[in-house]
Amino acid sequence: xxxxxxxxxxxxxxxxxxxxxxxxxxxxKVTIGPVIENGFFYDFARETPFTEKDxxxxxxxxxxxxxxxxxxxxxxxxREEAIEIFNKIGENYxxxxxxxxxxxxxIKIYYHGEWFDLCRGPHxxxxxxxxxxxxxxxxxxxxxxxxxxxxxxxxxxxxxxETQEDLDSYLTRLEEAEKRDHRKxxxxxxxFHFQEEAPGSVFWHPKGWSLFQNLINYMRKRQDEAxxxxxxxxxxxxxxxWELSGHLEKFGDNMYTTEAxxxxxxxxxxxxxxxxxxxxxxxxxxxxxxxxxxxxxxKVHRYEPSGALHGLMRxxxxxxxxxxxxxxxxxxxxxxKIVCDLILSIYKDFGFEEVSIxxxxxxxxxxxxxxxxxxSELALKKAVEATGLEYTYNPGEGAxxxxxxxxxxxxxxxxxxxxxxxxxxxxxPERLGGTFIGEDGQKxxxxxxxxxxxGSLERFTGILLxxxxxNLPLWLAPVQAVVxxxxxxxxxxxxxxxxxxKSSDIRVDLDTRNEKINYKIRxxxxxxxxxxxxxxxxxxxxxxISIRKFGSKDQEIIKFENLTDFFEKKCxxxxx
Numbered sequence: 237x238x239x240x241x242x243x244x245x246x247x248x249x250x251x252x253x254x255x256x257x258x259x260x261x262x263x264x265k266v267t268i269g270p271v272i273e274n275g276f277f278y279d280f281a282r283e284t285p286f287t288e289k290d291x292x293x294x295x296x297x298x299x300x301x302x303x304x305x306x307x308x309x310x311x312x313x314x315r316e317e318a319i320e321i322f323n324k325i326g327e328n329y330x331x332x333x334x335x336x337x338x339x340x341x342x343i344k345i346y347y348h349g350e351w352f353d354l355c356r357g358p359h360x361x362x363x364x365x366x367x368x369x370x371x372x373x374x375x376x377x378x379x380x381x382x383x384x385x386x387x388x389x390x391x392x393x394x395x396x397x398e399t400q401e402d403l404d405s406y407l408t409r410l411e412e413a414e415k416r417d418h419r420k421x422x423x424x425x426x427x428f429h430f431q432e433e434a435p436g437s438v439f440w441h442p443k444g445w446s447l448f449q450n451l452i453n454y455m456r457k458r459q460d461e462a463x464x465x466x467x468x469x470x471x472x473x474x475x476x477x478w479e480l481s482g483h484l485e486k487f488g489d490n491m492y493t494t495e496a497x498x499x500x501x502x503x504x505x506x507x508x509x510x511x512x513x514x515x516x517x518x519x520x521x522x523x524x525x526x527x528x529x530x531x532x533x534x535k536v537h538r539y540e541p542s543g544a545l546h547g548l549m550r551x552x553x554x555x556x557x558x559x560x561x562x563x564x565x566x567x568x569x570x571x572x573k574i575v576c577d578l579i580l581s582i583y584k585d586f587g588f589e590e591v592s593i594x595x596x597x598x599x600x601x602x603x604x605x606x607x608x609x610x611x612s613e614l615a616l617k618k619a620v621e622a623t624g625l626e627y628t629y630n631p632g633e634g635a636x637x638x639x640x641x642x643x644x645x646x647x648x649x650x651x652x653x654x655x656x657x658x659x660x661x662x663x664x665p666e667r668l669g670g671t672f673i674g675e676d677g678q679k680x681x682x683x684x685x686x687x688x689x690x691g692s693l694e695r696f697t698g699i700l701l702x703x704x705x706x707n708l709p710l711w712l713a714p715v716q717a718v719v720x721x722x723x724x725x726x727x728x729x730x731x732x733x734x735x736x737x738k739s740s741d742i743r744v745d746l747d748t749r750n751e752k753i754n755y756k757i758r759x760x761x762x763x764x765x766x767x768x769x770x771x772x773x774x775x776x777x778x779x780x781i782s783i784r785k786f787g788s789k790d791q792e793i794i795k796f797e798n799l800t801d802f803f804e805k806k807c808x809x810x811x812x
Contacts, residue, residue, distance in 0.1 A: 242398060243271050248308070248348075248360045249298070249370050249396040250276035255351040256297035257392075260290075266353060267329040267380065267389060274406065275395035279378050281329065286390055291372045294392070298370065305364030306349035310357060318343045318354065329380070330354050369403040370396035373410070377543065384541050412649050418698040419547040421706040425763060427714070428548070436545045436552030438694055443714040446743065450712055451693055452533055455557050455582075457811045462578055464531040464559055469511030471535060475501040480667055481510040482603040486636040490538045508534035508558040509661075509686060513668045516562055516682075521672040526682060527563035527571050533693075534558055548698030555693040561685040562670070565615070568683050572619030572658060575687050579643055579656045582689055585810045586700065587709065590646035593625055594654075596633035603637055604663040613639045615683070616660040637663045638686070647703040655696060659686040707786060710766045711809050718745040718765050720756045722772035729776040733769060733799065740800045742807055761786060767803075 250269040257264050257280060269278030280286075313321070315334060322330040333354060337343060346355040348363055360366065372394045380386035397403040414420075422428045427444030430437070440448060456466065475493065478484040483506060484491065492504040505511060512530055521528070535555050544550055563571050583591055595617065598609045616639045620627055627641070634640050635657075643656035661684040664670075671679040690696035700708065710716055717737060721730040727748050737744040745765070747756050753770065760768055770782040770791070779796045794802055 238398070244358065244360050245366055245398065246271045246276045246396045248363065248366050249394060250278055251346065251348055251353060251355070251359070252298050252301050252363055252366060253294060253372070253392065253394055254278045254353060255301060255348055256294045258351065260293055260297055265327055265329060268333070275373070275393060277391050277393045279380070279389040279391050281387070281389055286375045286392060291375065291392065295372045299368060301348070301363050302366050302368060303364070304349070305362050307362050308346065308348055308359045310344050310346045310359070312342050312344055315343060318345065321345065322354070366396065367398070369398065369400045370394060371403065371407065379543065384543070409649050413651070413702070416649070416702040416705045418549070418701040421701045422547070425706055430547070435542060436540055438548065438551065446714040447708070447712065448693060448697060450714070451690065451697065454809055454811065455689065457809070458578070458582060459531045459559065461811065462529070462574070464529040466531045467512065467515050468532060469508065469515065469534060470505070472502050472504055473511065475503050477510055478503050481664060482637065482667060483507065483510070486601055486603060492537050492539060504537040505534070506536050506538045508532050508536060508556060509560060509664060509684070510668060512558070512560045513664060513670050513684070516670050517668070521562070523564060523672055523674050526672060527561050527567050529559060529561050531557070531559040548694045551692075551694055554695065556688055557690045557693060559687045561687065562665070562682040563685065565683060568615045568660065568685070569619045569622050571685055572616065573623050575658050575685065576620070576623045576625060576641070579658075579689050583643070583645060587703065588645045588647070592644045593620065593627040594630040594642040594644065595620060595627050596630040596640050596642055598639065599632050599634050599636060601636055602634070603667070608662045609639070612660045612662050616641065635659050635686070637661050645699070647699065653699050655691045655699070656689045657686070657691065661686055706764045710806055713766050714743060715745050715763070715765050716743045716807055717767040717769055717803065718747050718760050719769045719771065720747040720753065720760065722753045722770065724748070724750065726771050726773065726776055730771055733771065733781060733796070736796070736799055737803060740804060742803050757784070
């Protein structure tokens with residue numbers, strides 16, 4: 237698939253969609269319409285909401301315009317000419333865009349036949365080159381320029397591909413993604429919920445919290461094996477610390493602050509790193525103490541616009557599996573290699589075999605001198621190259637304090653998720669006064685490696701639910717087995733089985749509801765519980781259990797005396 241050609245098809249499809257909207261609904265104003273991953277969108281200003289029937293009409297009109305094969309041309313105009321052109325047709329949003337264009341940047345207007353829009357381009361030669369492999373997918377609200385203080389617009393999303401086969405394949409993936417939506421699964425499996433009184437924060441239910449803690453327990457064991465020491469730091473700290481670290485200046489719009497009675501301003505932590513440095517600073521450190529690996533499951537708070545919130549994937553309060561490695565310049569390469577190996581090993585345990593790596597360098601909004609950034613980027617590049625792993629560049633997307641590696645997972649239906657990061661930081665230890673005594677007897681600032689593997693535990697939980705469609709691996713499942721007696725006369729034997737598994741730390745439920753066994757099987761299957769243990773009179777007499785695995789109609793008979801061995805091996809967490 238030619239990615240350049242595909243972007244052109246999507247860009248032209250966006251323009252043709254806007255053209256179709258204005259042919260059908262002339263009162264509608266157009267704003268912006270970029271290409272996005274897998275498609276495009278356009279934002280429209282219109283009093284009447286678009287409906288599903290409107291989308292059908294617009295899509296039909298788009299196909300008409302493709303059939304017309306209208307030519308695509310452009311002309312370069314002066315700022316004054318552009319203002320005059322769009323003012324004449326009452327496109328006020330375009331006037332605002334024109335006024336924001338830098339003085340030295342040329343202004344282009346692209347024409348699809350007689351319809352036109354402000355655009356940098358490039359475009360195809362005619363509408364006929366778009367083809368018919370496109371579809372409008374949904375309509376949503378969006379604030380003008382992404383600012384909640386501005387008016388709400390209507391955003392129409394679409395997708396476009398080179399061939400009908402590609403389009404059909406994508407729509408199938410969308411359908412599958414909808415089935416796997418973690419918000420839907422969270423409700424069906426009784427894992428968590430959200431409500432308006434706490435936007436962007438999770439209400440964990442018992443089974444969901446069990447899953448969450450399983451993730452933490454797994455990571456805690458892996459980190460313990462890798463030589464990390466776990467700490468915990470305050471959720472709220474004085475504003476002065478965040479000023480010193482640079483977070484308030486560079487990240488302040490995303491922070492929650494509060495004024496206490498003693499006229500001090502405090503902030504909920506948006507990141508764990510400044511707190512970790514305070515622990516590192518407690519007591520003098522020598523070069524002999526390094527590398528020092530410190531981990532923390534720290535809850536952080538970041539303001540996200542309400543329109544950006546999306547279940548577990550985008551929240552305002554979340555837990556990070558953070559770790560910070562304090563080391564010397566000479567230790568950066570080896571420590572980075574160890575982190576990369578650990579990350580890939582952990583992802584494999586969760587069933588993610590396809591992992592790509594992006595190298596993100598200095599962003600425009602950053603702290604520290606160019607000299608420090610040069611050193612940081614060189615150190616990280618040397619480290620990732622020493623691992624022998626392939627990587628691509630992601631320019632300008634580093635953290636504000638240092639460059640980073642981003643680890644991107646591909647899930648079961650081909651979607652990519654950026655999760656883990658490794659960052660080299662030469663800024664924060666210096667800003668916050670972190671030092672060690674070197675071999676020369678002098679004070680030096682350590683290199684600080686920031687590392688997260690899950691990233692956000694909430695988000696990783698959502699990714700796992702969608703990756704496995706709710707059918708989690710046995711070792712991770714919040715409920716691993718359920719014991720279901722066929723009749724109430726068997727309840728005592730069912731209790732015996734339940735207690736035996738419970739004493740072996742198997743996460744088991746007991747279903748003694750006054751319901752027929754077929755109902756229990758169906759209901760527990762909907763809960764995607766990995767194993768059902770069905771017992772009746774025959775099983776009681778034989779001291780046996782009928783075991784049915786989720787997704788299978790076959791049953792396996794085992795003796796009660798072998799029950800613990802059967803489950804302990806299967807339920808074992810994948811750690812050494």
